[in-house]
Amino acid sequence: MAALSARHIHGHGTPEAAWLASPMLRHMPRASFDQLAGDAPRLVVVAPHPDDEVLGCGGLIADAVRRGRDVLVVAVTDGEHCYPALAAWPPARLAELRRAELVAAVTTLGLPEAAIHAVAIADGGVRGAGAALANAMHALLRPDDLALVTWARDGHPDHEGSADALLDAAARRGTRVLQYPVWGWHWMQPESADFAPARALRFDLDDALRAAKAEAIACFDSQLGLGPVAAPEPILPAHVAERFARPFEVFLA
């Protein structure tokens, strides 16, 4: 997810219990894999930072693999500026670790390492590289892909910049797009209408998809505060990580 510098993202955010009890999520229209992906032979999942693709779409990716669809994961940045206060973990070292964590996660979901396409834009600099990113996406996309990207109003500048670039490229290519919230779950309130006018769809995960997603999330030790980094203030503390243990994912059409 990268450093929390956006204006909306601070404190503990909305508790997961409030989301799970919310009428908005309970009554959200369900969509099956076929309803979401249609006949798209390939899903292109755009992740501003290594972990966003799994947090937002890990279950959908696992289902695509199960169904024999192709998946391309576009790693926009390496998330190398996530811990600027940790002297032992300068950006180059974190980039290497986070790339390795991403390989482990996509492998866990059943994809080959070659399913990752790294754009290597600087972490925190996505907005400034918007035109270059849009052109890179345009070169990758096919009209019959289903493209997925972080929500254009997610509250994190890299997430919103990735969405703007992808939406621009997809419009030129004629590619269908679904957006996935990540940080929106932190700052939104369950009774709010922040998703309007988007059409929000709930994709329920069966036990196998939930397990695959949990296993993939567990690959991101550096973000969970585990492993060699052991950051005292990890990006994904338990109260944040639990939002992505839900038995469903939400996509905005």
Ligand SMILES: [Zn+2]
């Ligand atoms: Zn992120």
